[in-house]
Amino acid sequence: MSFGDFNRICETVALTVCPLVGAPQGIEPTCYSRNFDVAGTLIFQPATIIIHVIALIMTTIMIYHIKSKYTAVGRKEIVMFFYMYMILTFLELLLVSGIIPTASTLYPYFTAAHVGLITATFWCLLLNGFVGFQLTEDGTSTSLWSIRLSSLFVFAAVFFLATATFKGMAAFNPLRPVALWIVLYVFNGAALAIYIACQIVLVLNTLDDRWPLGDIAFGISFYVVGQLILYMFSVKICDTAKHYIDGLFFGTICTLLAVMMVYKYWDSITKEDLEFSVGSKQNVWEVKDIGEDDGYSKQQQQQNYGGY
Incomplete structure (x- = not known):
């Protein structure tokens, strides 16, 4: 994967941005999952769609349990992350399945919203990483609206960047989408790394219990394995499975497991309202x-x- 270049990425895995960047007609992956016909409509990535539906169900369950913990620290803040992940999952389902076809005039705008939501979700997770340090009291208007407004700003900025890139506006070029690449891989990666570092510091310096470090380790492992499968082994998996599944299937599973570990970690450090104290x-x-x-x-x- 070269810096600022989607060509090799899109030749490996069918990301939502691939039909819109890298070439005048987009970039088609070397191998991708089979499609099937439903009432005259081609549905792509059927196995991945099932995982998306499972992810929506699991996220609903996690949100319910978070809301039931009335005294937990950062309850209102972390639930915003899971709401955003739920919306992101639903939008990705519409795009990868072909329900919103790539030939549609709406596809670039939905894809721009998808990219914006990815970045806003990482940003929301990053800000949740500071909640445990009580820089501002959790659950207050200051804490909640700082996350809401900044996440909305990030979403709007990346939505504009993606739309301008796809449409070739404002000096952005879909054949060289370097800025979009930086946002997706550098900015989001940095946000995730900072969140992880903050949680490790929080556990080591504030909590007596070290078991939450295991939740962090499992979450990192799931995410890293998912990214490796997605960007390195997707074609091999697709060829071996006779086009029934590809790397996107396992990448979606691993992302869901990583998100579930975010919930498990948060739950493990918020058993009571004094869990952040000694x-x-x-x-x-x-x-x-x-x-x-x-x-x-x-x-x-x-x-x-x-x-x-």
Whole structure:
């Protein structure tokens, strides 16, 4: 994969941007999954569509569990990430399946929205990485709207960049989409790396429990394996599986597993509202409660036994 070049990428895997960049008619992958006919409409990537549907179901379940944890730190912030991932998954389903065909005049705009959502989702995850440090109190208007407005700005900026690139506007060229490549692979990669680094620092410096590091490690592993399969082994998988599946199928699975580990990690560090604090503070509260109960008991004894 050369810097700023989608040609080799798109020859390996059928990304949503591939029909719009690199060549006047886009770039077609060397091998891609079979399509099938539904009521006269060709549906592409049928196996991947199933994974997208599963991802939508699993994300709905995760959102439900997040919302049920009323006292968890960063509950309202992290749920925005999963909402964005859900919208992103649904939009990707429409594009990779061919429900929105590449020949449609709407396809470049939906693809630009898809690229914008990818970057905004990474940005939202990055900002969630700072919530545990309590730079601003979680759940407040400042915390929530800073994420919402900045994510919206990122989405709008990348949507414009992608649209201008696909249409060849404002000095952008679809044959040389370097800026779009930088956003997708450099900016998003940096956002993910910073998020991971923040969580490792948070666990090591703030929590007594080290088990969340395992969730981080599993999440990184799933994501890295998915990217390797997607960009390095997609053609080989496609040829071996006789075009029934390709790397996009396994890449989508691994991305879902990585997102599920984000939920598992967040859940493991927010068992209670004091989870970000050291365990001794909880014990102090327990001792205080016991002391108050003892004082109440002594007072009752004095009243019952005439002060003796």
